[in-house]
Amino acid sequence: MTESKQSHTAIIQRSLARRYRAEKRFRAYGLMAITFGLLCVALLFTDIISKGYKAFLQTSIQLNITYDADVLGISDLNNKQQVALADFQGLVKKSLQARFPDVTGRKEKRDLVSLVSSGAGYDLRDRLIANPQLLGNTETLWLSADDDIDTYYKSMGDENGAFTGRTSEMRQGWIETLKQDGDIKLGLNRVFFTHGDSREPEQAGIWGAAMGSLFTLIITLSLSFPIGVAAAVYLEEFAPRNRWTDLIEVNINNLAAVPSIIFGLLGLAIFINFFHVPRSVPLVGGLVLTLMTLPTIIISSRASIKAVPPSIREAAIGVGASPMQVVLHHVLPLAMPGMLTGAIIGMAQALGETAPLLMIGMVAFIVDIPGGFTEPATVLPVQIFLWADSPERAFVEKTSAAIMVLLAFLIMMNTLAVVLRKRLERRW
Amino acid sequence: MQTANLLVVLLALSAAAYLMAHGRSVALARPLGGIRHLHSLPFFYGMRASIWCALPAIVLLALWLMFDEPVISMVLLDGLPASHQPSSAADYNLLLNSIENLASGALSKDGADPVLLSAAEKLSNLRNTGQLLVTAVVLSLGTLGLGWGWVKVSPQLRARQQVERVFKSLLLACACVAILTTLGILLSVLFESLRFFQAIPVTDFLFGTEWSPQMAIRPDQIGSSGSFGAIPLFVGTLLISMIAMIVAVPVGLMSALYLAEYASPRFRGLAKPALEILAGIPTVVYGFFAALTVAPFLREAGEGMGLTVSSESALAAGLVMGVMIIPFVSSLADDVINAVPQSMRDGSLGLGATKSETIKQVIFPAALPGIVGGVLLAVSRAIGETMIVVMAAGLAAQMTVNPLETVTTVTVQIVTLLVGDQEFDSPKTLAAFALGLMLFLVTLVLNFIALRVVKKYREQYD
Secondary structure, rough: HHHHHHHHHHHHHHHHHHHHHHHHHHHHHHHHHHHHHHHHHHHHHHHHHHHHHHEEEEEEEEEEEEEEEEHHHOOOOOOOHHHOOOHHHHHHHHHHHHHHHOOOOOHHHHHHHEEOOOOHHHHHHHHHHHHHHHOOOOOEEEEOOOOHHHHHHHHOOOOOOOOOOOOOHHHHHHHHHHHHHEEEEEEEEOOHHOOOOOOHHHHHHOOHHHHHHEEEEEEEEHHHHHHHHHHHHHHHHOOOOHHHHHHHHHHHHHHHHHHHHHHHHHHHHHHHEEEEEOOHHHHHHHHHHHHHHHHHHHHHHHHHHOHHHOOHHHHHHHOOOOOHHHHHHHHHHHHHHHHHHHOOOOOHHHHHHOHHHHHHOOOOOOOOOOOOOOOOOOOOOHHHHHHHHOOOOOOHHHHHHHHHHHHHHHHHHHHHHHHHHHOOOOOO | OOOOHHHHHHHHHHHHHHHHHHHHHHHHHHHHHHHHOOOOOOHHHHHHHHHHHHHHHHHHHHHHHHHHHHHHHHHHHHOOOOHHOOOHHHHHHHHHHHHHHHHHHHOOOOOOOOOHHHHHHHHHHHHHHHHHHHHHHHHHHHHHHHHHHHOOOOOOOOOHHHHHHHHHHHHHHHHHHHHHHHHHHHHHHHHHHHHHHHHHOHHHHHOOEEEEEEOOOOOOOOOOEEEEEEEEHHHHHHHHHHHHHHHHHHHHHHHHHEEEHHOOOOHHHHHHHHHHHHHHHHHHHHHHHHHHHHHHHHHHHHOOOOOOOOOHHHHHHHHHHHHHHHHHEEEEEHHHHHOOHHHHHHHHHHHHOHHHHHHHHHHHHHHHHHHHHHEEEEEEEHHHOOOOHHHOOOOOOOOOOOOOOOOOHHHHHHHHOOOOOOOOOOOHHHHHHHHHHHHHHHHHHHHHHHHHHHHHHHHHHO
């Protein structure tokens, strides 16, 4: 008897070491899983930031520009057609040739002119229109460099050596000369924050997409918040327990898990093909995103209505309030912080959504800044998608920078939601 | 009048209705001895009048806005001579477009077909009359409602009940938007899919093994057979989803278990939100990461090991998708694990089991139904995920289970078929809706089962 007891203890003793090892292993697996997840977060952010931070800078070249009326072909500044047709790019060409007089040959000259962005002419035109007495005079200006030059100049200090893929040795020589004279510099990239899309990376900005996102979100918020809150109030406060209510609930829960691209198909078939809403406009984008975010808003609004204690309702009914007065005067104000938090999270979701907007034509190439709900527009995530597809190397950093802007907005919205919840939400 | 102006006038009218009815109820109550002799508060009399003023008019206006264009084009086409009647849907749209352009002046009027010119004139006339008519009807309806609301005010009128009934119906209507959305999705994909299945038999679509949706525009064109066998797409979708699940399920589950059972409250408070950052990142960002960082890395790593990895490999898309789904799995699993009663843990620990043995042999089996539900939801998420695969997976529909090769998915094909120029009659665009139908049905079934399982499980321990 004693012997067998001892042997049992011995068996357990012997197995304990193994069991403790298993315990330690299991714990380590758990820690590894979390580390992996956190590592992914860190990797994602460092990758995006290291790729994109340079896009906030732009290389520019200093030149002496002479507004030569002969080159421009302008005799009268008030003649709009003349100004529109004038060869402002020719001024840049003239000035560059004056800077590097020993460049001959067609190809070399073309290479030389393409040091400066092909959009520089428009800047010169705007300057001349704003300031007519410049005609015939000379001024010294910083003009943005072409994207290839920009990429090369930014990569000059890299440890692997500069990226020379699209910059010939001759151009490298010119840049060296400019650098020695202090005529090339890196400055803040204002174009990125003030312009719309462009095929030329140095002319491309996110302002157009940001405005498109703003208009789309205004539509989404102004439709989905009232409808979502009304639906939540009905389901929590008024709905009888019957089949119809069950059907509504099942529908809401299912819609919350339907792939977003399906909402795009709905928008295409119903809003565009059936109701003939124009394509590519914030209005239809907002409608589609409304339907998509509605379940999120309904679910979070219901949770915050549920959190209002029944004693409040009973007290209100006790002093003679009608059901509608109970809801409007007591339940809704108390549930509002929670609902607002849900709405902000829903808007953050809508701001980052891409797939359904591809279906309804918001992927068009749009240069103009949209000015209203029915003007063609694109939104930030779609702009990111479009730039990620562009072959030019300089678009990689633009894409990463646009992602940084988008993430900054999302982080801001989520922080706002957290702060709102902490400060306004009451614990009962 | 413009619709926006009309709405503003209507709103002003209903505000006036509110003030007038409110004033009248107060005036009627004064000789009786104050508003406590009224059935309802003056507010409800005012609201009743403004609802009568605004609601019917707005409903009418909405109906008009929805159906004005179809009605006008029908009237227009009826007026055309037989020689100009369109023969097909494409002709119909073309004809309407050219009349439209003539009417708006976008198309020059010189040398245009006189029949179309007169039609264009008729179109402008019809539009103007329609607009005038609708303005008149809406405004008179509003005025009538205002008058009715004002006249009916009396101390006996049960205004509160009426206003609250309208209020409740409005709330119900908002709740029904969810049903309408589901119905809209179902009808729109079903309708277009049926048109697709008229051209391509269902069996060819479901069981065909070749996918090349390029239709020949001219009969003599080569290489555009237009075959719509969706099996390669299903295989590709499943392959990528499986890779994603292989990443997401173990990592998500283990981190949820660790956070729920081992971690100190402080560590939990830091690590949980940090992991949830992954859930808040837009999918387009993951797509960019997959296409520009992960895919080139995998290709170089593969080259180093002597493997040929496609630059649009299923592996890259699947891995990144898995990372995206980690927080989804872990937060669902976390809920489920926390719902397991503490008494079960205590019992197991009391018998001398170690923590990991308790987790493996007590908590995990108890939480299994909920975890399965969560994983099913995650699978439905992976199947429907679009941007990552659009940016990182390929277009070539290959039947392969080799994760190093390029595959394509259902969502990628929907996007490629529908983005850009499209004509609505070709099987090519309609195929996208058929794929959408499949996607919707599959995710619907998965969600339905998953939500049921999770709900049942919750009830078990409540």
